[in-house]
Amino acid sequence: MATQAPARKWIGQSIPRVEDPRLLLGRGEYVTDLVLPGMVHAAILRSPLAHARIASIDASKARSLPGVLAVVTGREIKELTNPMPDFGPDPSKHTWWVLATDKVRYMGEPVAAVVATDRYIAEDACELIEVNYEPLPVVVDPVEAMKPGAPLVHEPLGTNVAYSRTFVFGDVERDFTEAEVVVRDHLRWHRSGAQPLETVGAVAQYNPATGMMTIYCNSVTFTFLLFLVANTLKIPSNKLNLIPCPAGGSFGSKFWAVRVPILAGMLAKLVGRPVKFVEDRIDNITTSDHHGSDRIYDVEMAAMRDGTLRSLRVKVVDDYGAYIQFGVGTHGNSLAQVVGPYKIKSVQYELYAVLTNKCQQGAYRGFGSEVTNWVVERMVDLVARELGMDPVEIRRKNFIQPHEFPYTIPTGNMYDSGNYPGVLEKALQLADYQGLREMQRRAREEGRYVGIGLISAQERSVFSSTEFWFWFDQPTGITSSPESVTLKMDPMGNITATLYSQAFWGQSPETMVAQVVAEEFDIDPSQVSVIYGGSAGGLPATGPGGSRFTIMVAGAIQGAARRIKEKMLKIASHKLEVAPEDLEFAEGKIRVRGTPERAMTLQEVAMLAYLFKLDLPPDIEESGLEADYTFDHPYTTMPAPDRKNLGVFYPFVGHACHIAAVEVDIETGQHTFLKYVAVHDAGTVVNPRSLNGQIIGGVAQGLGTAMYEQYVYSPDGQLLTGSYMDYLIPTAMEVPKVEIGHQETPSPFTPYGIKGAGEGGRMMTPAVVSAAIEDALAPFGVRVNEVPITPEKILRWIEEAQAPRP
C-alpha cells in the first residue's frame, strides 16, 4: 500500500500545461507535419460496396500514371504481409488482412493502396483502378445476422455469431424469485465513434541494407506487443522501431490502430522510399477500425418494494462489424462495474458478439463500460418510476457505503475506495436540487417541459490485460500491462524523463510527469524535461487508455526516482559524513535533517556522480544518475477457471454524480440545457484544471453520443453519415456550461492515491441526459430507451405516447 504523504507541493496544483506553448505556436509536431528526404505519399482505394466478391482488379492504368511508384492490391497482399494482429476468438476463421483479399466485407474496406510522388497523384491513381465486384447479399442488422441462413460475413466461421456466452455471478435465480418488483426494458445504444480531429497517420522508412523499419506514428501504444506488428510486416521483431508522435486526439481510437502504420511500413519496404500515409476524414469515418459499441439490450432488474436493488439480468447483442480485433474486451469493461455503485447481489450477463457488414469496433472513451453505466442508470430510474421514488432516494438507499471498501462486486472485480453518498450530497448542493425541482414545478404549471436528470455511476481505471481474454475458457492470455520510464538527472541537476508509449493524446502526460518528478525530488517542475523514446531502445509500455496513464507513470517515476535518490544519498552521505537516513531531499538540495544549513545542492551531487568517480563512495560501481523502472499493474488477480469470478482486473474505481436540467420544445423536439453539474471523485487529483478539462471534454462527447452522433448504415450497408455534414459533432452552441465539483477519496493501492479520470465525462453524460429528457417528457409518460435522442425520436415518442391504446 502506498503511504500517503501529509502535504504535497506539486501534486494538486493547477500548473499551466507543459505541452501548451508549442501547440499554441503551431509547432505540435504531429505525424502529418513530418517530412523525410525522398518521402512519397500513399492513398487507399476504399470499397464502395458493403459486401461483394472481388472478381478482378485492373490497376494497369493507375500504374502507368506519371508519378505513381506502386499500386498494391489484395492479390499481392499475402506475399507482402501476414494477417493483421487479432485478439479475437479464433482469428483463423475471420482472418483480417491489411487490404481486402477475396471479398470486401464493409463499405470503405481498403482494396488497394497507391504510392506516388504526391498525395494528389496517389488519389488520382486510385480513381484509375478498375475493380470488378460481384455484389453479395448484405447483412447490417445484427439480429438478422444471428439467424440461420443469414449471409455470412466470414464463411469459414459458419455463423455470424463470433462469440456467445452466458455468465452468471451470484444467485440470480434466488434474487429474482424473491424480488417484489421486476422491471424490464429493451434498450438500444447506437454506434458512434471517437472522431479525433486528427486522423491516424504514419511515416515509414525502411533501410534494405540493415533491414531496419522505422515507423513514426500517432496511433500505437502497446510497445511490448509490437512483435505482432513486425510479424504482419514480415520483419524480425528487433528490426522495428516505432517512434511515437503526439496525437491530435484519440479518445481511445489510437491505442492500437495498427492498419495505418502497417500499410505505410509495407509500402515503404516495397518502394524503398519513406512513405507517408495519413487517413483522410472519410477513411477515418468509414474504416478506422475503431467504431464504438453498437448494442441491443434486453434487461431485467429485480428489486424490493422498499427500493432495494437485488439483481440484474442482461441479454446483449453487440454488432461488432466485419471483424472483431479485440474480441469482446469491451464487455470485460462492462463487467468491471456492471452493478454500478450499488449493492446489487447478482448478475446474469448473456452476450452475443455478432459480425455484420460494417466497419469493425475498436476503442472509444469508456470502451463499453459507458454503455453499461447508461443501461444500469436507465434501469434504476425505471425501478424508481415503478415505485414512485425520487431518483435521489433510490440511489441513496442502494449505495455501497464508505466503510465497506475495498468492495468486491459479484463479477469478482474490486472497487478500491469511495464515498458515494458524499459525492451525491455535493452534487445536490452544487445543483441546488430542491431549487431545480421547484423551478420545474413552476415551469410545468406554465406548460413548459422541463426535466431533471440525476445519475450516479462508476469510472473504473487501470485495466489489467486479463480483461481481454477472460471470456475464453482456454487458452490463458497475458497478464502484464506495464508502464515504464527512464529518469536521468544530468550533471546540472536537471531531470529528463523518457516515456515509451504513444503518450500524448491531448491529455497532459508531460505536465503530470513534471509535477510528479518535482514532487519526488522537491524541485521545480520547470527543471523537468519529458521526451518520448522509440520502441527499439525502449522499455515495455502500455500507454494511455482505460484511464491508466497517470497512475502507471506515477508508479514508474516513483520507482526510478527511488533508485536515483538512493544513489544520491549514498554520495551525499559519503561527502557530508552523515548517515543516509539523516538526509532528506528538500528545496532542491540534499540536506541534513534538523540542520538544513548542512546541505549539498542536487547539482553538486550530480556533478560528483558523473565527473568525479574517485570522490564516490567505493560501493558505487557506476558513474551517472540514470534509472529505468517498469511499473506493473499494482493490483490484479487471475479469473477463476469456471469464470464465475473474473478476478480483480479494473480496481481503481472513481465515481461521479451528474445532474442536468433541460427544457424540451415539444413542437420541434429541440432541447436546451438549463443546468449541468458534475461532481467527480477521482482520488487524489494531480492537476485540477486539466482534470476539469477532461471532464468537460468528456461531457461534450457524451452529449454527442446521447443526442447527435451516429454512424448510420442503410439496409444495403452504405454509411449515410460519412462526413461531418451528417455525423454531427457538438459545437460550442450545443455543449452546456458544466459546473464541476470534486471529492477526493484516495485509492489505498495507487501512487499518491490517484485514480484514473480520463473517461468519466463520457461515461456519465448519456445517462443523465436520457434521464433529464425522460423527466421533461414525463407528462406524456415517454420512456427514453435509445440513444442518440434525436429531435425526430422525441417527436415520435410523444406521438406514440399520445396515440390511443387499443
Next chain:
Amino acid sequence: MADMHAIRVTVNGLPYEATVESRLLLADFLRDHLGLVGTHLGCEHGVCGACTVILNGRTVRSCLVFAVQADGAQIMTVEGLARDSQFHPLQEAFRDKQGLQCGFCTPGMLMRAYEFLQENPNPTEEEIREAIAGNLCRCTGYQFIVEAIQDAAARMAVASR
C-alpha cells in the same frame, strides 16, 4: 503537369512566389510548399474549421480555397500570431485557461478568435460561443476556450488602453 499558375502571396508579412497547380488547396500550399504546418486539416470538407486562416482580413477555410485564389493576398496563419517569440494575448489566455488539450483545433480556433475580437472586443459568453460555433473542438468541450477568449479580450483591452 497541366494547368500551372504563378502566384504571389504575403504570409505573416513575408512575400512568396510559387508556381502551383490550379487544384492545389491553400491549406496544402501553406503546409507542404511553405512549410507552415501550424495550419491543420481535420476534415478537408469545410466543416471542422481546423484549417482556418485569415485571408485579406477575413477568416477562410483553407481547405475550401485554392492556392491560385489567394494570388495577391495577405494571409495570416497561427505562425504569425506571436511576435519575436512573445505570445499574443490570445495565446497567453489560452495557456492560462487551458483552452486546449490536443492542440489540433487550436490554430484554427486562434485565427477565428483573433478575427472575432477585432469585430467585437468585449463579447459575452453567448456571443463567443456563437462566434466559434463553426470550429469543432473534440477535446475541450469549449468551456475553457470560451473563458480564454473572454480573458484575451480583457488583456487586449488593457494593452490597447
